[in-house]
Amino acid sequence: MSALKIKGLSLVRADGVTLVDNVDLALAPGETLGIVGESGSGKSLTLRAILGILPAGITATGEIACTARTAMVFQEPATALNPTMRAGDLVARVWRRHHPGRSKADALTAATELFEQVGIDRAADRLRAWPHELSGGMRQRVMIAAALAAEPEVLLCDEPTTALDVRVQAQILDLLRDLVARRSMAMIFVSHDLAVVASVSERLLVMRRGEVVETGVLTEVLAAPAHEYTAELLAANLGRRLKSESRESRESRESSESLGSVTR
Amino acid sequence: MKGPKLWIGAGVVGLYVLAAILAPWIAPHDPLAQDVVAALQGPSAAHLLGTDELGRDQLSRILMAARIDLPVAALATLLPCLLGTALGVICGYFGGWFDAIVMRISDLLQAFPMYILMIVLVFSLGPGVRSLLISFTAVGWVVYARLVRAEVLRIRQTEYVTAAITAGFGAPRVIVRHVLPNTLRQTLIYLTSDLVFAVTALAAFSFLGFGIQQPTPEWGSMIAAAQPYITTQALLTVVPGLVITVLALGFALLGDALQERKRA
Amino acid sequence: MSALLEIENVTVSFGRRKHAITAVDNVTLHVEKGSATGIVGESGSGKSTLMRTVLGLNRPQAGSVRFRGAELGARRDLATRRAMQMVFQDPGTTLNPARTVGSTLAEMLRVHRVVPAERVDARVGELLDLVHLPAEIREARPHRLSGGQKQRVAIARALALEPELLIADEATSALDVIVQAGVLDLLAELRASTGVTLICISHDLDLVRYLCDTAVVMRHGRIVEQGPVAELFAAPSDPYTAELIAAAPTLPGSTEESVR
Numbered sequence: 118m119s120a121l122k123i124k125g126l127s128l129v130r131a132d133g134v135t136l137v138d139n140v141d142l143a144l145a146p147g148e149t150l151g152i153v154g155e156s157g158s159g160k161s162l163t164l165r166a167i168l169g170i171l172p173a174g175i176t177a178t179g180e181i182a183c184t185a186r187t188a189m190v191f192q193e194p195a196t197a198l199n200p201t202m203r204a205g206d207l208v209a210r211v212w213r214r215h216h217p218g219r220s221k222a223d224a225l226t227a228a229t230e231l232f233e234q235v236g237i238d239r240a241a242d243r244l245r246a247w248p249h250e251l252s253g254g255m256r257q258r259v260m261i262a263a264a265l266a267a268e269p270e271v272l273l274c275d276e277p278t279t280a281l282d283v284r285v286q287a288q289i290l291d292l293l294r295d296l297v298a299r300r301s302m303a304m305i306f307v308s309h310d311l312a313v314v315a316s317v318s319e320r321l322l323v324m325r326r327g328e329v330v331e332t333g334v335l336t337e338v339l340a341a342p343a344h345e346y347t348a349e350l351l352a353a354n355l356g357r358r359l360k361s362e363s364r365e366s367r368e369s370r371e372s373s374e375s376l377g378s379v380t381r
Numbered sequence: 382m383k384g385p386k387l388w389i390g391a392g393v394v395g396l397y398v399l400a401a402i403l404a405p406w407i408a409p410h411d412p413l414a415q416d417v418v419a420a421l422q423g424p425s426a427a428h429l430l431g432t433d434e435l436g437r438d439q440l441s442r443i444l445m446a447a448r449i450d451l452p453v454a455a456l457a458t459l460l461p462c463l464l465g466t467a468l469g470v471i472c473g474y475f476g477g478w479f480d481a482i483v484m485r486i487s488d489l490l491q492a493f494p495m496y497i498l499m500i501v502l503v504f505s506l507g508p509g510v511r512s513l514l515i516s517f518t519a520v521g522w523v524v525y526a527r528l529v530r531a532e533v534l535r536i537r538q539t540e541y542v543t544a545a546i547t548a549g550f551g552a553p554r555v556i557v558r559h560v561l562p563n564t565l566r567q568t569l570i571y572l573t574s575d576l577v578f579a580v581t582a583l584a585a586f587s588f589l590g591f592g593i594q595q596p597t598p599e600w601g602s603m604i605a606a607a608q609p610y611i612t613t614q615a616l617l618t619v620v621p622g623l624v625i626t627v628l629a630l631g632f633a634l635l636g637d638a639l640q641e642r643k644r645a
Numbered sequence: 646m647s648a649l650l651e652i653e654n655v656t657v658s659f660g661r662r663k664h665a666i667t668a669v670d671n672v673t674l675h676v677e678k679g680s681a682t683g684i685v686g687e688s689g690s691g692k693s694t695l696m697r698t699v700l701g702l703n704r705p706q707a708g709s710v711r712f713r714g715a716e717l718g719a720r721r722d723l724a725t726r727r728a729m730q731m732v733f734q735d736p737g738t739t740l741n742p743a744r745t746v747g748s749t750l751a752e753m754l755r756v757h758r759v760v761p762a763e764r765v766d767a768r769v770g771e772l773l774d775l776v777h778l779p780a781e782i783r784e785a786r787p788h789r790l791s792g793g794q795k796q797r798v799a800i801a802r803a804l805a806l807e808p809e810l811l812i813a814d815e816a817t818s819a820l821d822v823i824v825q826a827g828v829l830d831l832l833a834e835l836r837a838s839t840g841v842t843l844i845c846i847s848h849d850l851d852l853v854r855y856l857c858d859t860a861v862v863m864r865h866g867r868i869v870e871q872g873p874v875a876e877l878f879a880a881p882s883d884p885y886t887a888e889l890i891a892a893a894p895t896l897p898g899s900t901e902e903s904v905r
Contacts, residue, residue, distance in 0.1 A: 155821035282687035283848060287892035309821065312894035339897060353826035355851035356895045540733035541741040544799070547700050548753060548806065549726030558752070562743035 120146045120271050120303050121167065121187075126179035128162055128171065128327075136175065137162055138327040144271065144303050146185070151318030151335065152307045153350070159327040160307045164189070164273050167305075185270035185303065186215075188263075192276040194256035198248040204259045205244025208232070212266035231262040236292055254285035261292065265300075272297070272304045278313060290316055311350055315339065323347050387638035393631030401447035410438035412445040412598045421614050430620055433607060439617060442598040443624055449599050450625075453510055454579040457517040462572055464518055465525025466564070472526065473533025474556055480530075487523040495520055499582070503591045513592055517579065528571055532564040570643060573636035577629045584625045600625050648711075649810060649842050650676040650699065655708035657691075657698050668694040670866035671708070676859075678809075681836060681843040683853030683874070685889065686863035692846045695863070696812050700731060713809075727757050730803035734815040736795040740787040746773075746798050747783035753805040772801040776831060793824035797831065804835065811835075814846045829856055850893050854878055862886045 121144040128137035137159035144150055154160040165171050167181060168189055191197040199207060208231055209224035216224070225244065232240035235258040248256060257277060264272060274293065278286040294317055297304050308314045314321065315335055322332040323346065331344040342348040351357060400407075409429070416436035424431045430439040472480040490498070499516045506512030536542060537560065545555045586592035587601030595602055600621040607617035657669040669691040676682050684692045697703045699710055701721055710717045712725065733739050740749060750769045754760055760768045770780055776797040787795060796816060803811055813832065817825040833856055836843050845856055853860050854874055861871040862883065870883040881887045 155823070283850075283894075284687065284888055284892040286894070290894070310894065311822070312896045315896050316894050336897065349823055351896070353823040354896055355826070355829075355849070355855045358826070359851060359854055539738040540735055540799075541739060543702065543733065544731070544739070544802065545741075547702070547726065547729070547731055548756070549721070549723045550756060554756070558744075559741050563741070 119143045120148075120183070120185040121305075122180075122182040123163075123167070124180040124182075126163065126166060126177065126181060128159065128166060128175050128177050131174040131176075136327050137166070139179070140324075140327075140329050142322065142329075142332075144305065146270065147297075147301045147303055148320065149297055149304045149306065149318045150320045150322060151314035152305060152322045152324060153309070153311050153314045154307075154324035155309060157326065158324040160324045161275050163324070164275050164305065164307050167273060183271070186267060187271045187273055188265070188267040188269035189273040189275065190257070190260050190264050190277045192279050194253060194260050194280065195248075197260055198256055200248050202248075203244065204246050204248060204251065205229075205232070208244075208259065208263045208266050211263045215267045227266065228262070231265050232259075234265065234296070235259075235262045236288070237262070252285075253281050254288060257281065257285075257289055258292070261289075261296070265296070270302060272302050274304060274306045276308050277306075279308065279310070286313070293317055311354060312356065323350070386634045386641070390631050390634030390636075390638055393627060394635060397447055397451060397628055397631070400444055401451045404444040404448055408438075408441035408444045410441045412437060412441040413596055414438075421610060421617075423614065424616065431614065431616055433603070433617055434610060439620065442603060443600070443621060446598040446600050446603065446621075446624075449593055449597060450580070450583060450628075453513065453593070454576060454583050456514055457579040457583060458521070458572055458575045460514060460518040461521030462525050462568065462575070465522035465527075466529045466561075466568060468522065469526040469529025470533055470556060470561060470564070473530040474537060474552070474560060483526065484530075487526055490520060490523050496582075499586075500589075500591065503586060508591045508594060510593060513583065513586060517582075521575070524571065524575075525568065528567060529564050532567050533560055536560050536563050566643060570636060570639045573632055573639055576632040577636065580625060580629045580632065647678055648675040649678040649713060650674075650844075651711040652676075652695070652699065653709050653711070655695070655698060655705045655710065657694050657703055657705050667866055669698065669705070672863075672866070672868055673708075674861060674868065674871070676810075676842060676844060678842055679840055680859055681845065681857040682859045682861060683845045683847060683857035684861045684863060685847055685850055685853050687848060687889075689865075690863040691866035692863050693814055694866075696731070696814060696844065696846055700729060700812070701726075723757065727806045728808050729810040729812065730806055730808040731812040731814060732796070732799050732803050732816040734819060736792040736799075736819055739799045740790075740795055740802075742787050744786070745783065746778075746785055746787070746790075749798065749802055750783075750805050753802055757806055759806060768805075772805055775804065775835070776801045791824075792820050793828060796820060796828055800828075800831065800835070804839070804841075807839075808841060810842045810844065812844045812846070815848070816845075817852070818847065818849065832856060850878070850890060862889065 123140060123142040126137060126140040127135060129135050140163055152160045152163070162171065162175070166177050167183060168187060171177060198204070205225060205228045208228040209221065212227045213219060213221070213224045228244055229240050232243060237243050237255065237258050251259065278289050281289060290313065293304065293306070296302065304317070306314055306317050318335050320333065321335045321338045323330050323338070323344065325346050331338060331342065331347045333343070338347060339351065342351060414437060416432070418436065419432050420434055420436040422428060422432045428438050428440065430443065433439055433442065468483050472483050499520050502516035502519060503512050506515060542555060542559055545559045583592060584601030584604070587599045588605045590605065593599040593602060595606060603621045604618050607614065611618050652672060652674040655669055655672050656667065658665045658667040660666055672695060684695070686692045694703060698705050701717065701719065704719055712729065717725065747769050750772055751765050754765045754768055755762070769783060773780060773782060778794060778797050778801070782790070782794065790798065817828045820828060829852065832843065835841065843857070845853060847853055858874055859871065860874045860877045862869050862885065864885055870877060870881065870886045877886065878890060881890060
């Protein structure tokens with residue numbers, strides 16, 4: 118009953134270095150899974166293995182059972198878009214590939230609808246825009262529209278907001294949350310930023326040096342991390358540190374106040 | 382894969398250098414001693430590679446020629462390299478009118494076919510090593526200057542150069558200690574492949590009579606001198622030709638190996 | 646407290662007249678001695694350009710920069726240059742790949758004669774110790790170091806000159822979170838131990854809250870708001886600041902409200 122199931126996935130580079138080691142992962146339909154890890158943890162490679170777009174020289178062993186249609190959104194919208202293709206044509210082309218036998222006009226209508234769905238205003242005009250005419254956030258919306266054109270049941274996101282400014286990031290995260298809910302898609306969201314991952318996921322998977330160190334329901338993992346690395350990640354989060362500091366300073370203030378009242 | 386290339390290349394070049402150094406001791410005969418009676422003989426115990434049209438020992442001449450060809454080829458790449466690097470660094474680091482002038486001159490030089498330009502120069506300067514080196518330098522600096530200039534422009538933008546500037550280091554120190562060392566690798570790779578050109582071009586010029594003159598032993602002029610006897614004593618042209626080819630191949634392998642090493 | 650750095654009505658623009666882009670637009674900012682100021686803003690807000698202008702890497706079209714009360718021009722003496730140092734963003738290019746860590750640090754000490762020649766070696770050791778790096782790293786070339794180690798060396802390189810002002814330009818944004826936390830703690834510790842005045846440029850509001858006592862918000866080359874960190878984040882007066890604060894991703898359970 119899972120849309121995607123990975124069992125014992127290992128990825129080994131040509132020189133024998135293991136990049137991903139025995140990863141298990143299951144994704145139920147409609148579920149959102151966040152994968153968090155540092156650079157080199159193998160999180161992006163795992164995602165690429167699912168899509169079957171591993172870089173040359175990496176061999177995969179293990180089982181990947183994926184019955185669902187998948188589509189991917191990449192980190193760098195600047196290089197993921199073909200600079201010689203209008204934004205609308207790109208989306209229309211993906212749509213036609215997944216709807217064989219339909220006309221170009223149908224595809225452009227579909228692209229307009231998709232542009233509206235991903236929150237691109239003046240969609241009809243923007244169809245004719247070249248990638249360089251769009252801002253980073255707009256480009257990422259186009260990428261998401263292109264991914265949606267494949268009508269995926271599982272959306273794979275590889276650091277889709279890392280290259281964006283914080284306000285644009287918030288908008289894209291909102292959009293993804295909304296799309297996942299509206300289309301009842303499943304989603305795997307990969308990022309190095311725990312707070313970003315947490316804002317769009319129900320379940321969390323923590324990776325380190327190619328291995329899964331912990332997985333579970335997001336709120337439970339955050340409340341009581343089972344692995345010390347997860348705890349370390351949480352402790353390094355500045356928002357958390359600020360909270361604990363302000364609590365400390367408040368407590369110390371309170372204790373000094375109570376001390377003051379005693380002496381008084 | 383890069384292992385054998387590097388070792389074969391270095392081995393071939395090393396062997397030639399060794400032969401050049403030891404030539405006076407290992408050459409069985411005086412390369413200039415004529416013996417008209419024993420002219421145009423095939424290989425024998427006394428003359429392992431036979432004798433030329435004036436009865437001079439071919440093996441001794443080939444060995445002694447290494448003492449001319451190798452240093453002249455080395456100088457013919459080193460001089461343009463030094464001139465080009467100096468100009469490239471100044472252009473890349475300071476820019477401005479000097480850069481503009483030097484780059485326009487290099488455009489002009491590159492617009493001409495290189496060989497023809499060199500022939501014209503050597504012809505007007507008169508044959509000989511000196512005019513060969515002048516023409517190689519006058520034409521060859523262009524590529525080095527462009528290569529180094531591009532590297533300097535890139536390195537100038539790096540944070541370590543900015544850090545050196547904010548630390549108040551003067552331009553000479555920044556250039557010599559921080560910029561130049563990081564361009565050397567790229568220059569060295571090109572220099573090795575440029576040696577291939579120098580070796581063959583040098584032989585070609587001598588073959589045409591513009592380079593090193595008889596009776597001084599030199600591979601190119603030896604081929605030219607042996608040309609009339611190609612049907613009767615083919616070895617007289619074949620062996621010097623092979624000697625040049627193998628050396629050029631050695632440099633080519635070395636350059637290739639360095640290039641691959643850089644990528645790895 | 647007195648102002649160490651006074652930026653008065655500084656405007657910086659690039660390009661020819663017709664197509665000029667104004668990166669910094671009439672900015673006035675005073676930085677107190679011993680303070681930690683955080684400059685936040687999105688890409689293109691002019692925060693890095695402003696600091697590069699302070700360092701003399703760009704020339705302002707208008708306005709003035711005063712340091713220790715003296716106006717800074719395009720030509721600066723060695724002592725002035727020494728007094729302000731910067732730590733950069735990219736661990737990949739922050740160190741000269743051709744030199745060892747030790748020679749990078751020693752060069753700083755020698756050129757500025759920070760310590761007598763015979764003390765240089767010992768001082769390099771002290772600097773490495775200051776940024777919590779093992780002594781063996783002295784012989785290593787940059788490609789052998791991790792990102793966090795490289796940034797620590799870059800901090801040591803800046804501190805070698807014993808500057809009065811240390812500017813950190815997104816110094817931790819390319820690092821993994823756990824490593825980032827370590828480097829931030831190091832900066833806080835160094836500020837306390839050396840009394841250096843700190844300016845942090847960052848897109849990360851939490852970082853500024855964590856490390857700084859004054860926050861400056863920039864947008865489109867202008868300062869939209871500045872004030873003490875606690876006040877600015879608790880009650881932003883500019884809608885843009887409020888928007889930035891709201892957009893910053895937070896872990897569930899790390900906002901002030903959930904504490905209560």
